[in-house]
Amino acid sequence: MTESGTRLIFRTTGKPADVLELEDFTPREPEAGEVLVRMVAAPLNPADLNTVEGTYGVKPELPATPGIEGFGVVEDSGAEGFSEGEAVIFLKRSATWATHTTVPADTLFKLPAGIDPLQAAMLKVNPATAWRLLRGFGLVEDGEWIVQNAGNSAVGRCVIQLARDFGIRTVSFVRRPELVAELEALGADAVFTDDDAGRAAAKELLGGAKAALGFNAVGGDSALGLLKLL
Template sequence: MAESRSADFQPGDRAIVLRRAGGWATHVQLPAENLFKLPTGIDPLQAAMLKVNPATAWRLLTGFGTPEPGSWIVQNAANSGVGRCVIAAAKELGVHTINLVRRPELIDELLALGGDVVVTDDEAGLEAAKAASAAKPKLAFNCVGGESALRLMNLLAPGSTHITFGAMARRPITVPNGLLIFKDLQIRGLWITKWIESAPKEELDDAYGKLADLMLGGRIKVPVDSTYPLDAFGAALERVGGEGREGKVLLVP
């Protein structure tokens, strides 16, 4: 923060910009209500990633009826940035997670991260998940689409909610009639940008405040693949599109 006419901010404070598209600028002038003030001591690399993936995970868990402690949720693409945040945030809420992944070598890694059940995203994994969980999930988080989205539906308890927030497979979701008639599933969607733009400031501050505290305490940690200085942004963009990337690519001053 270079200058401030708001009592909520002082020069030297750090903040993230919530309600503004784009961030590649040295200076911007914004209304104070468009900002979230970061706690002192938070890792700036982690704070740079607070706005989207952790908030998406938190909204998935709390925006459609917060699951009770001891209950279960299920998600695909569990190794994604959002998926890892879901595992961490669910642990804080006392909620168990069933996690579907594409590659078997990810299973041990996500179990170590705190996932309760981690299986491959195929028919064998579906049966393993049914056998391993103590109760049927009430929430499903779909970031893939296609057959993977259907597997999530088949794991849900009657009256549950299936939320789509991504479409990595670029395949449409097909909902069998029986799952609507006999399971009464609710099919919903989430776009975190729309929530940020429309939610009351108090709701945003509450959500981001909780997430920032978790980040400050190391209980939510978003993987960083690599960092690049600003004058090497071309190499950074190349890395973003490269193979074998594990985590986010960040630009640093």
């Protein structure tokens, strides 16, 4: 039985550095249909930070432990089909910023043993979002262009890699030129700085062709620049 754990908790919304507290707690033993998971890795997604700030669409019941995804190992199971030591990720918000979390078994997804914990911990949110961006609108064909800003974001990197595999060509804008080579190595077709010079270079590359889709995570002039390439 797990005696003690540690978790991050917030009792009021606000700037994460101000409102998050680290506390010891006793992980809850799983009831029938539940699984106690020992956390191995959990990312900090913008949606996590927005939740703590109180600016996300879904408002948590307070106090709350953040963490919408992550990777862990089954420590104790009250559910059929889940055994100690099995590797799992979470399909729903699961208070993953903790050493342990107890969740319904039907919110878990089993993964093969030996999977890279850091890759597995970020398997749900960003790759699925990139997939939906590229395939969810039905507007982009193989060989066409998509354009995106924040090209080096976790979502942007997934977009680049999936697009490469789908045969869709990508123009990615970044605000730091030192990232260009890194994104090209991931399979980006073109990476430009997110400024007037970069936008002019993208327009020239497209040579009059219109990008099928634009993915904006920045707003303002950056978003306007994407719109002009559509």
